[in-house]
Amino acid sequence: MSSSEPDTAPPTAPRMDGRTGAARLRSLPTRLLSLAATHSDRLVNEGLAAADARKWHYAVLATLMESGPASQAELSRRTGIYRSDLVSVINELTDRGLVERAPDPADRRRNVITMTERGRARFARLDELLTELEDEVLAPLGPAERDQLAQLLTRIVDHHAHRDG
Amino acid sequence: MSSSEPDTAPPTAPRMDGRTGAARLRSLPTRLLSLAATHSDRLVNEGLAAADARKWHYAVLATLMESGPASQAELSRRTGIYRSDLVSVINELTDRGLVERAPDPADRRRNVITMTERGRARFARLDELLTELEDEVLAPLGPAERDQLAQLLTRIVDHHAHRDG
DNA sequence: CACAGTTCGTTTGTCTGACTAACGTTAGTG
């Protein structure tokens, strides 16, 4: 128990380290992921809230920016926002005059969401703001490390995205 | 990836890349962090739920395992669980016979939470389970990459933990 | 053409996690 570990390597990889108890707890990647995301989300949400915006606003504007007008269902798919939650997001955006919601004449089930000029300007503002916020979140990391982190996270996200929806 | 990058480094670093719109959206580290944490949390929660447990159960047991009996306030500080939420967690653990809650004779405001024998066995079980779940979450990454990820996340978490609570 | 199945927008509601407020009890401190 004190120190000598048998050198017979266990078959299926041992415990992460020699760690047990709370030390293990502190080093658990899933926990670190949760904590980091919590801090990150808080900073981002506060920053955006101060500018009267939400993450979803940015997500929708960014998508419209790249792909042009789209139906809500399409926006839902591209941004990952549930279509039930998207309703109020579009409401907020129209209230602020950033997008317009109009029935699609070609398919009367759909609404076509179009960006306004104000919307484009707004996106530019939010984009800058978000750059600053990202910088704050990633403050302790250098440029190369930030890239690495992004890459690793992308691999994880892609892997799990393909497995379900 | 291809090869030719202009070596004139811009003064204040430009936009992350040449990315705009949705491509930028998809590469935002804060967003990746959120998504990865969502997937990770879901897997972990489902796995633990199948074993009639929750993340908090593991966190508390791990802390008790390492540091021995503690008051709820102390557990709150060490695990990061709010003391208001800790109440029901301890309830669940006592219901399952994994810990015992007794008033502290030395300070009658406090409860002393002590692990039972069953609790220790339970922790061992959960620890194994969590190892499997971690493995599932980090499936697309190799051992070295997992370490890197853990390190990067630790830096971020520590940085932001010191800044507030 | 008719009918079944699907898609779309929307409303409503659930569940979880992070977090605040307040209250009675108990300990220390000047």
Place this chain on the structure above:
DNA sequence: CACTAACGTTAGTCAGACAAACGAACTGTG
């Protein structure tokens, strides 16, 4: 002894992720 602070607890807010269902509209098949 009066004050303040810590403790456990209850209750409640707020946001995000997600399920269920519904009417309206569209699509494909026979």
